[in-house]
Amino acid sequence: MYVIYIICALGIVSLLAEIFNFKKALLPIIIIGLIAAIVASAFGENTGLAFSGMVSFDRFSVVYSTLIVTIAFFWFWMAYSYFHNRLNLTDQSALVLFSIVGAVILTAFANMAMLFLGIEILSIALYALAGSKKNNLFSTESSFKYFLMGSFATGFLLMGIALVYGATGSFELSAIQSATTNAAHPLPSFFYVGVLLILVGISFKVSVVPFHFWAPDVYEGAPTPITAFMSTIVKMAAFAALLRLFTVCFAAVSFTWLVVFYVMCVLTLIVSSVTAVYQSNVKRILAYSSVGHAGYILIAIVSGGNVGGLVLYYLAGYAVASLIAFAVIHQIEESGRTVFLSDFQGLFRKNPLLAVSMTIALLSLAGIPPLTGFFGKYLLLTQAIRSGHLALALVAIFASLIGVYYYFKVIIVMYSTAGDDRLITITTAQKVLLFMLMALVVVLGVFPDWFTFL
């Protein structure tokens, strides 16, 4: 719970920095504050229900929020130069921090109202951030599209919450859960409609097919660090919310949503990987890859059982690898290039470290051992086979073979002899970050047992 206070305070400090003119000290303050937040989050277990029972910091939320704040810490490190060069540093960092608060709330909500608030706090800040390259048409388009889709999704969500409230008479998750298991009072049929509407709303946020179409455009247009934020922190928070809702609260009525998730899972795996093959913009490739990874995580949810820990591991590996990839893309943009495949030509010559880190990130995303992406996929496959979904496992394998094809398209280009010869230089801080994240990708993959918290 203290984690929410700390990050909120950091956000307010960011806003004050403009007034009291300590902008130079702001980023160090944020970094230190985030470390404090990680500690507060990790040791914040069983602070119980807070805010009049609106949020509940149980084991699940502690672990997920710690992961989110940790990734946020690396994210600020990665985005340092992006913030550093900007006049509106304070506004933007405040927006990001408030957005993280929304993400933390999504891991801990105990009340439908908090679900709604969490999603809105998370999203509204991002609508502004996505459009923060004001003079860039794509950025504006991205912002507008994200806003429209977000409102649309919120509409579904609110409608669903209203119907569920109508059927059960409560916003509290525990009350709703007991209503679904209460055989004496069968629920009216519009309850199930409500569940499905909530499902649609959340599906927009985690961007699974067929609710994914906004993602590539938004990812492409938004400034790269913001894209990185969306594809890591937003995704993790949305999945935390999804798990909290469907594998706990609506677990007893899984017959309404299980088939829907099953179909969306298969569609997501196939559509995302096939579409990614035809992209030439690396940010779009990563957008489709991000959609695809949502599909893999759905395998766990469809397979059922206690999958919180498994999804956590998968998300952690995915987020670390994505951060590397976006950090590399960001550096390429900083060197005055665009991010088409042709801009990656000969990256190995221009900066071997960037090329090697990108390679490791993509190999991990593609699921090549011994990196973390492999073990995550392996856990999902075993989960699917254990619960008898062999067909789903085969679809996932097929999708990951196509995945290898498009990830390797990027890798091959980086080692080609074509392209210009302008070297790319990066700061020591970024080098250290890349080394740390690469080490994480390897250590997570080789010693997954060190990271089982659930």
Added chain:
Amino acid sequence: MLTIFLIAWPLIAAIIIAVVKQHARTLALAASLIELAASMVMVTSFTPDASIQFSVDLPWIASAGIRFNVGVDGISLLLVLLTTVLMPLIILASFTTAQLKNPSAFYSLILIMQMALVGVFVALDGFLFYIFWEMALIPIYFICLLWGGDDRARITLKFFIYTLAGSLLMLIAMVYLYFHTPGIHRFDIQSLYEAGRALPIGEQSILFWAFFIAFAIKMPVFPFHTWQPDTYQVAPTTGTVLLSAIMLKMGIYGVIRWLMPMVPLGLQEWGTTAMVLSVVGVVYASVIALIQKNNKRLIAYSSIAHVGLISAGLFTMNSIGWQGAMVQMLSHGLTVFGLFYVIEIIHQRKATHTMNELGGIRSVAPKLSTVFLIILLGSIALPFTSGFVGEFLLINSLVQYQIVFGAVAGLTTILGAVYMLRAFQKMMLGESKGASVEFADLSAREKWVLYPVVVLVIVLGIYPTPLLSLSEAAINNLLYTINDYLTLPK
């Protein structure tokens, strides 16, 4: 601990080379020699019985029933030995590519590859085996991608996805078996054996194919060979040699260790089919080899033929065939390395792989020509060469199994002699034509690479007993368990 050293040392050396960056080739050579010395220590203290020796069993991923369990028996030991003996030669052979870009990356990748290869041959845990199996693919892919020839991006990606598809099939099969292990699920090889043997024949058959396709792609056995000729041709010679001399043995080893004892009923049901495929591949590849104009492709196809014969011999399920397979694996590793290297030498001098542009090299480079001839005769199984021992045992076992198979496979020895000797004639004999005039003979370094190969080919051909006795007990033990299981009343 020796086993751990054999796995860890190449990786440590690779990291050192990647960091130091200077003197990459010398360091790599030294590292591979240390590895060779370690493997020699292992051979000398090895007791040639059926037990698993030098085993190390450490906890690894406890929550998933995975342990870091490694150890060697006679079969593993021979393949480890093949790897450690060939690696210094391969590294020494690559020195000519002095203009090589990024030598530190190149040699790091080679050493990482060695780690994975040794790991595959000593792993006794299904998951660990899979990890090493896949890890061998990454360095070889990048060696081919970064230092390969024309059109390498497309061809190497095909190779990568093709083999990965097979591996994933194997992974699914492994996980399936894992869920059938008794008690708390484990990936330990003995538990997997038990799980596999307890399954009904239908499931065993499916698992048989899942494993067999994975291994068949690696070897490659007809009809899963289509990636191979292109990849061998486009890869830098070091990569080609790594693929053909060592990496394809991973597939054969997989059949011996992970396929046959795991699903004996599936083997009984489909073994003959697999053997037919192998024999068809032998003939098919030999016929295609007859019409090749490019000498690298010629050897690529001859390699498919040889491996097909080894695979066929394995499926006879008698100890002669298996012994033959062991010898032939070593022999094939040596000869294919020697042949590819001679061709590389010719290519370095004359920049051509087309045999018609060459001729009469013997008159200007007699040493090269003689070495080439001996290795080539080893490859076509002339008596007193290593190839003869292997092919004789293999064909013998096929004849015992069914005379037709023996006859068809034996045909290839003749075809092999035809295309190989024709290649020798075209390149070495006749008038010195165009490209072959002013051809320098072997340099000192080239002699250091090729003479050991020649010596080994001959020694192995005349006196193979010490090597055969290393693996004999292990082979008989494995075969005994399988046959014993099959004759039990169900």
